[in-house]
Amino acid sequence: MTRHNLRRKLQQIRRNLPAEQQQTAAREVANRLQQRLSHLQPEQTTVAVYKSFDGELPTFPVIETLWQLGFNTVLPVLHPFAKGHLLFLRYTPDTPMTLNKYGIQEPELNVQNMVPLSNIQILLMPLVGFDQNGNRLGMGGGYYDRTLAQWHNGNRPNLFPIGLSYNQQQVEHIPVESWDIPLPEVITPAKHWRF
Numbered sequence: 001m002t003r004h005n006l007r008r009k010l011q012q013i014r015r016n017l018p019a020e021q022q023q024t025a026a027r028e029v030a031n032r033l034q035q036r037l038s039h040l041q042p043e044q045t046t047v048a049v050y051k052s053f054d055g056e057l058p059t060f061p062v063i064e065t066l067w068q069l070g071f072n073t074v075l076p077v078l079h080p081f082a083k084g085h086l087l088f089l090r091y092t093p094d095t096p097m098t099l100n101k102y103g104i105q106e107p108e109l110n111v112q113n114m115v116p117l118s119n120i121q122i123l124l125m126p127l128v129g130f131d132q133n134g135n136r137l138g139m140g141g142g143y144y145d146r147t148l149a150q151w152h153n154g155n156r157p158n159l160f161p162i163g164l165s166y167n168q169q170q171v172e173h174i175p176v177e178s179w180d181i182p183l184p185e186v187i188t189p190a191k192h193w194r195f
């Protein structure tokens, strides 16, 4: 199956999960993530989260948990000039929000709230599908691929990318492209995958 068709198929599966199952899954993932982060000092750790859309595993339980524990959080913002690139901006309960061109919530652009990738320790990533080697299929914008490229170069040894997803998004094989960088970890309700 082509990447395009696989993306469409998995997006459909995601969108059709019953609301109840989505909520349960989201809480299970939040619990697993809490265990994964338990060795870290929250006040000294910045976690990049994202606001779910289009049937993605709801991230509000993750965000709530991180805030309760005292972690610093940032959200991706589409770069205003560099097409296909993300910026990360500080995110608190008081952050003024706006909708980007895809209809995803993001913080209003404000340079003072920008956090460079070098100051982020945990990068939580949305995904449409993943396979047993950690290969990731995203929404098709290449945004996180470009972010991961900076990590893969060895420039960011202290950044830990972790994909979040439903069990149903695991597939046998994702056809990979030259720019794809496999994920080291994916957390699903059923399992914490380490590749």
Ligand SMILES: Nc1nc2c(c(=O)[nH]1)N(C=O)[C@@H](CNc1ccc(C(=O)N[C@@H](CCC(=O)O)C(=O)O)cc1)CN2
Residues within 6 Å of the ligand: 050, 051, 052, 053, 056, 076, 086, 102, 104, 126, 127, 138, 139, 140, 141, 142, 143, 144
């Ligand atoms: N919650 C969330 N935030 C995120 C991402 C994400 O996957 N999830 N992104 C992760 O990258 C970035 C946004 N990337 C996106 C890329 C494409 C589309 C989109 O709607 N694409 C069209 C056409 C795709 C195609 O067919 O080529 C579509 O799906 O209809 C949306 C978001 C940044 N923020």
Ligand SMILES: Nc1ncnc2c1ncn2[C@@H]1O[C@H](COP(=O)(O)OP(=O)(O)OP(=O)(O)O)[C@@H](O)[C@H]1O
Residues within 6 Å of the ligand: 084, 136, 137, 138, 139, 140, 141, 142, 143, 144, 145, 146, 149, 177, 179, 180
């Ligand atoms: N490191 C990179 N440098 C330049 N272009 C890239 C890079 N990574 C991806 N791209 C471009 O981005 C486009 C989308 O890539 P792909 O289909 O793999 O996105 P995705 O991983 O599904 O999406 P996302 O990461 O936004 O969730 C491709 O056409 C590719 O040319």
